Amino acid sequence: MKIYQNSDFIAIFDLLKKYTKRAYFVGGFVRDFFLGRESGDIDIEVYDINPQKFSEIMGELGALGTGKQFFVYKFHNFDIALPRTENKVGVGHKAFEVALANDEKIGARRRDFTINSMMINIFSGEVLDFYGGLNDLRARILRVVDEKSFVEDSLRVYRGVQFAARFGFDIEPKSLELMRQIDTSDLSVERICAELIKLFRAKFQGLGLKILHDLGLFEKNFGVQISRERCAKIANFIDNGRKFVSDEAFFLYAVLNLLNLDKKQILENLKLNSHFKRIINEPFYKKINDEKLMQISLQMPINSWLGAYNQSRINSAKKLGIYEKKFISKVGSEAVINDGFKGKEIAVEIKRRQKDEIKKYLANLNL
CATH class of the missing domain: 3.30.460.10 (Beta Polymerase, domain 2)
Structure with missing residues (x-):
C-alpha cells in the first residue's frame, strides 16, 4: 500500500x-x-x-x-x-x-x-x-449489512444509488426492496443533493437513474411520474452522451430537457450550486443543423456546450471551425444604432444580421 x-x-x-x-x-x-x-x-x-x-x-x-x-x-x-x-x-x-x-x-x-x-x-x-x-x-x-441499523439512517438509500452509479454495481433484490420501503422525508434538501451530485459525476449514471426510478425517488425529486421504459430510454441517452460530455450538469440537462420540465423551478427545489444554472439558458435540440450550431457558437465554442453529446455534432463543429472557439461576429451594436434602430429593436436587428452573416459564412464554406 x-x-x-x-x-x-x-x-x-x-x-x-x-x-x-x-x-x-x-x-x-x-x-x-x-x-x-x-x-x-x-x-x-x-x-x-x-x-x-x-x-x-x-x-x-x-x-x-x-x-x-x-x-x-x-x-x-x-x-x-x-x-x-x-x-x-x-x-x-x-x-x-x-x-x-x-x-x-x-x-x-x-x-x-x-x-x-x-x-x-x-x-x-x-x-x-x-x-x-x-x-x-x-x-x-x-448488499445491506444489517437491516435494523440500515433503516435507521434514510440517507443510506441515496448513498446506495450513488454507489451503484459510481461503481456500476447492481443492488441485491432484498436490499433494493428494503431501500424502497424507507421513508426519506426526514432528509434535508442539502443532504440529498450532496448524494445526487455524486450521481451526476458518476461513470454509470444511466444505472443510477434507473435505480432512482425503481426506488420511487425520481418522482420525489423531479415531480413527474414516468414509465420504466421511458426511464430506460433516458438512461441510455445519458450513458451515450457522457462519452462526449463530462460536465456534471449533463445528467440534469438531459433529464429536464427530454421531459420538458421546469428547469428553473427544479434547480431551485434541489438547491444546487450556480454551476448547474447553465442548464436554464443552454439550448437543447434533438435534431440540429449547421446554422443552429453556428448560432450556438456565437455564445460558446461547441466543445463547451452540453448539447455536444454525439460524434456527429462534434464532427460538424470541427468542420465549421467552431469546436474549440466561438464564431466571432462582425455585427456590432454601434452600426445598428447608426442605422436608426432604437430600444428593443437593436437586439432584434443584431440577431437578424447575425443570421444573415452565418448564412453567408456557410455558403462560402460550401463553394
Missing part, C-alpha cells in the same frame, strides 16, 4: 502502536483498495483505548475533534475514531444514541453495505471480512 509511505500516516502509526495492536483501515478506503482505486479520505478505527485516553492521544497527534460525541478526530486526510454502535432515538440524522464497541464484528455491522464493512489491520495487514464484502465486491453487488 502506498499509504505506508505517507508521512501523516507514519505519524499515526508510530503513535498508535504504543497503545494498541487493533487499529484498522475501514470503510471506503478498504473498498477502494480492493477495487484498485485511489482514495483521498482515509478512515481508521481504533480498539482497546478508552475515550479519555484516546482524546489525550489525539491531542498529542494534533488531531481535531470533529465529532467528539461520536469519538471522531480529523488529522489531515485521516478520520480516526473509536468503534461505536448507533441506535436511533428520534427524527433526523443527528438523533442517534452512541455507544462504544470493542468487537470488530459489531463495529463493522453498523456499516451500510457489505463492500464498506471490510477492515484491514494497519499493523499486521490482516483483513477482516465478516459479512462477505469481498465476494460482493467481486460480484459487483450492493
Whole structure:
C-alpha cells in the first residue's frame, strides 16, 4: 500500500502502536483498495483505548475533534475514531444514541453495505471480512449489512444509488426492496443533493437513474411520474452522451430537457450550486443543423456546450471551425444604432444580421 509511505500516516502509526495492536483501515478506503482505486479520505478505527485516553492521544497527534460525541478526530486526510454502535432515538440524522464497541464484528455491522464493512489491520495487514464484502465486491453487488441499523439512517438509500452509479454495481433484490420501503422525508434538501451530485459525476449514471426510478425517488425529486421504459430510454441517452460530455450538469440537462420540465423551478427545489444554472439558458435540440450550431457558437465554442453529446455534432463543429472557439461576429451594436434602430429593436436587428452573416459564412464554406 502506498499509504505506508505517507508521512501523516507514519505519524499515526508510530503513535498508535504504543497503545494498541487493533487499529484498522475501514470503510471506503478498504473498498477502494480492493477495487484498485485511489482514495483521498482515509478512515481508521481504533480498539482497546478508552475515550479519555484516546482524546489525550489525539491531542498529542494534533488531531481535531470533529465529532467528539461520536469519538471522531480529523488529522489531515485521516478520520480516526473509536468503534461505536448507533441506535436511533428520534427524527433526523443527528438523533442517534452512541455507544462504544470493542468487537470488530459489531463495529463493522453498523456499516451500510457489505463492500464498506471490510477492515484491514494497519499493523499486521490482516483483513477482516465478516459479512462477505469481498465476494460482493467481486460480484459487483450492493448488499445491506444489517437491516435494523440500515433503516435507521434514510440517507443510506441515496448513498446506495450513488454507489451503484459510481461503481456500476447492481443492488441485491432484498436490499433494493428494503431501500424502497424507507421513508426519506426526514432528509434535508442539502443532504440529498450532496448524494445526487455524486450521481451526476458518476461513470454509470444511466444505472443510477434507473435505480432512482425503481426506488420511487425520481418522482420525489423531479415531480413527474414516468414509465420504466421511458426511464430506460433516458438512461441510455445519458450513458451515450457522457462519452462526449463530462460536465456534471449533463445528467440534469438531459433529464429536464427530454421531459420538458421546469428547469428553473427544479434547480431551485434541489438547491444546487450556480454551476448547474447553465442548464436554464443552454439550448437543447434533438435534431440540429449547421446554422443552429453556428448560432450556438456565437455564445460558446461547441466543445463547451452540453448539447455536444454525439460524434456527429462534434464532427460538424470541427468542420465549421467552431469546436474549440466561438464564431466571432462582425455585427456590432454601434452600426445598428447608426442605422436608426432604437430600444428593443437593436437586439432584434443584431440577431437578424447575425443570421444573415452565418448564412453567408456557410455558403462560402460550401463553394
